[in-house]
Amino acid sequence: MNYSPLLISLKAAVIATMITFVFGIYAAYFTTKLDKAKGLVDGILTIPLVLPPTVLGFFLLVLLGKNSIIGKFLSSYDIFIVFSEAATIIASAVVSFPLMYRTVRGAFEQLDRNMIYVAKTLGLSNHKIFLKIMLPNSFSSIMAGTILAFARALGEFGATIMLAGNIPGKTQTMAVAVYSAVQAGNRTLAYKWVAIMVGISLVSMIVMNKFEKMQVVKVGKGGN
Amino acid sequence: MGKEVIKILYVNIKKEFDNFKLDIEFETNGETMALLGASGCGKSMTLKCIAGIEKPDEGEIILNNRILFNSKKKINLLPQKRKVGLLFQSYALFPNMTLRENIAIAVPKDRNNKNEIINEKIEAFSLKGLENNYPHQLSGGQQQRVALARMLVNEPEILMLDEPFSALDEHLRWRMEQEIISILRTYGGNTLYVSHNKDEVFRICEKVAVFNKGKIEEINSREEIFNRPTTYAAAVLTGCKNISKAKKISENKVYAVDLGLELNCNEVDDDVKFVGIYTEHLKVSEDNKEDNTFEFNILNVIDNLFSHTLVLSPRIKDYETQKIYMEVSESQFKGIENKKSIYLHFNKKNLLLLNK
Numbered sequence: 001m002n003y004s005p006l007l008i009s010l011k012a013a014v015i016a017t018m019i020t021f022v023f024g025i026y027a028a029y030f031t032t033k034l035d036k037a038k039g040l041v042d043g044i045l046t047i048p049l050v051l052p053p054t055v056l057g058f059f060l061l062v063l064l065g066k067n068s069i070i071g072k073f074l075s076s077y078d079i080f081i082v083f084s085e086a087a088t089i090i091a092s093a094v095v096s097f098p099l100m101y102r103t104v105r106g107a108f109e110q111l112d113r114n115m116i117y118v119a120k121t122l123g124l125s126n127h128k129i130f131l132k133i134m135l136p137n138s139f140s141s142i143m144a145g146t147i148l149a150f151a152r153a154l155g156e157f158g159a160t161i162m163l164a165g166n167i168p169g170k171t172q173t174m175a176v177a178v179y180s181a182v183q184a185g186n187r188t189l190a191y192k193w194v195a196i197m198v199g200i201s202l203v204s205m206i207v208m209n210k211f212e213k214m215q216v217v218k219v220g221k222g223g224n
Numbered sequence: 225m226g227k228e229v230i231k232i233l234y235v236n237i238k239k240e241f242d243n244f245k246l247d248i249e250f251e252t253n254g255e256t257m258a259l260l261g262a263s264g265c266g267k268s269m270t271l272k273c274i275a276g277i278e279k280p281d282e283g284e285i286i287l288n289n290r291i292l293f294n295s296k297k298k299i300n301l302l303p304q305k306r307k308v309g310l311l312f313q314s315y316a317l318f319p320n321m322t323l324r325e326n327i328a329i330a331v332p333k334d335r336n337n338k339n340e341i342i343n344e345k346i347e348a349f350s351l352k353g354l355e356n357n358y359p360h361q362l363s364g365g366q367q368q369r370v371a372l373a374r375m376l377v378n379e380p381e382i383l384m385l386d387e388p389f390s391a392l393d394e395h396l397r398w399r400m401e402q403e404i405i406s407i408l409r410t411y412g413g414n415t416l417y418v419s420h421n422k423d424e425v426f427r428i429c430e431k432v433a434v435f436n437k438g439k440i441e442e443i444n445s446r447e448e449i450f451n452r453p454t455t456y457a458a459a460v461l462t463g464c465k466n467i468s469k470a471k472k473i474s475e476n477k478v479y480a481v482d483l484g485l486e487l488n489c490n491e492v493d494d495d496v497k498f499v500g501i502y503t504e505h506l507k508v509s510e511d512n513k514e515d516n517t518f519e520f521n522i523l524n525v526i527d528n529l530f531s532h533t534l535v536l537s538p539r540i541k542d543y544e545t546q547k548i549y550m551e552v553s554e555s556q557f558k559g560i561e562n563k564k565s566i567y568l569h570f571n572k573k574n575l576l577l578l579n580k
Binding site: 112114115117118119120121122123124125132133136137139 | 272275276277302303304305306308309310312314316317318319320321329330332333374375378380
């Protein structure tokens with residue numbers, strides 16, 4: 001058995017999760033501060049969660065393809081996104097982003113608002129409030145969101161096949177490998193990939209639940 | 225002697241939100257002032273506007289000669305720059321920090337003897353030995369002390385307490401109230417105290433502003449407010465249970481519409497709208513020879529822990545009138561226990577004439 005899909009998937013998922021981690025937290029912080037445009041911005045940021053991944057992949061193809069502005073710009077530096085390893089990362093990142101963003105935003109919104117108000121009157125800058133109060137007190141949710149995003153990135157199929165294709169050893173991820181195996185009538189191989197993916201997903205969910213339980217212990221008396 | 229520090233808070237703001245209009249103006253001069261009102265009357269919003277968490281639609285807020293907010297001059301200081309202390313009922317301690325870190329983060333940046341300052345506060349608030357505990361490991365009383373220490377170490381120019389005790393049970397409340405009173409005495413600056421509890425306000429505050437539906441109806445010393453409220457809202461908030469609509473009959477006579485009684489008073493204003501009397505000020509009489517004394521049927525008796533509340537209505541009225549509530553002690557109750565009716569004396573000097 002060739003294990004390259006496992007490595008490609010893990011690599012894409014890990015890097016995609018790192019990207020989602022930073023942007024997801026930032027987007028969550030940014031939207032909690034918004035007033036009027038909140039609904040619209042939130043809608044745009046969440047849309048990858050509800051759109052079919054193939055539609056998402058199509059958008060990415062249009063956006064990053066060699067006839068697009070970005071594609072043209074990158075190709076002048078000999079960088080081609082479509083059907084590359086980078087495409088697997090981008091597809092996974094876009095699809096998993098809303099999970100991270102939503103989870104963290106939920107955690108930020110659940111923080112005792114009076115706590116933030118008091119921090120402000122005590123003279124703490126917004127930057128400091130974010131780093132020393134909002135982030136640490138949302139730690140378990142951030143971890144849970146990260147794992148959720150990782151699990152989703154690892155299982156990404158639709159957008160990946162649109163943007164990255166199915167090139168064995170280059171862009172063929174585990175999810176795509178299952179599809180290929182079934183297409184080729186190789187049930188045994190399909191079962192193997194399915195077993196590996198179910199295993200990783202299950203472990204991820206168990207770890208995530210551990211983090212969510214941590215939250216209960218840490219939170220003190222709340223209320224308004 | 226150093227220069228006298230001017231301690232004045234001046235607030236004059238308007239704000240509309242959720243179909244509600246806040247429109248208030250008041251000033252304090254270094255005393256402890258209560259914002260007394262039913263919930264949802266704009267008290268907490270007022271504090272938030274002063275703290276800079278909410279922005280008024282228009283108006284001005286000045287604290288010790290510093291303009292915190294002025295809509296005309298487009299001044300709106302950040303909460304961080306206002307030097308105001310806020311204390312909430314939930315205390316809002318930072319759960320991820322130890323007791324010591326909670327206090328340390330509030331020490332102004334330019335202090336170089338930070339450790340000394342923190343130690344001093346920990347000592348003063350009897351928190352020694354608990355420095356490394358997290359908020360959830362502290363009792364309610366300890367949490368309150370940490371919140372107070374954190375607020376004071378920041379050297380605010382005004383303290384604002386938003387119903388600090390409303391979630392506590394009674395015996396704890398009493399103890400923590402005593403602590404707050406002694407802290408406020410030593411602080412000696414402007415303090416705003418938001419509450420809907422009349423007893424608490426009476427014990428803690430020197431001045432009272434009565435809030436009603438986004439407006440301040442009355443500002444006065446606590447003695448004046450509690451002895452002579454001049455508005456319906458103030459009377460209700462200070463615990464007056466017996467209030468009737470009123471009509472002026474003559475210079476010293478008023479007709480209590482809801483009771484169907486004519487009451488002699490000292491001086492009746494033309495714009496009198498209500499007449500009221502505290503349950504504690506009603507007196508039982510032997511007969512109705514005295515002025516302002518009427519016979520009342522006893523409709524019901526409510527037993528309290530150390531007293532009884534009588535529910536009464538005027539006798540010889542063939543229509544249903546408003547009920548009168550009166551509190552009697554155990555010993556007083558012995559004499560009237562089996563009676564169907566009693567005579568009640570409304571002392572002239574205790575009648576509240578309310579014009580709003």
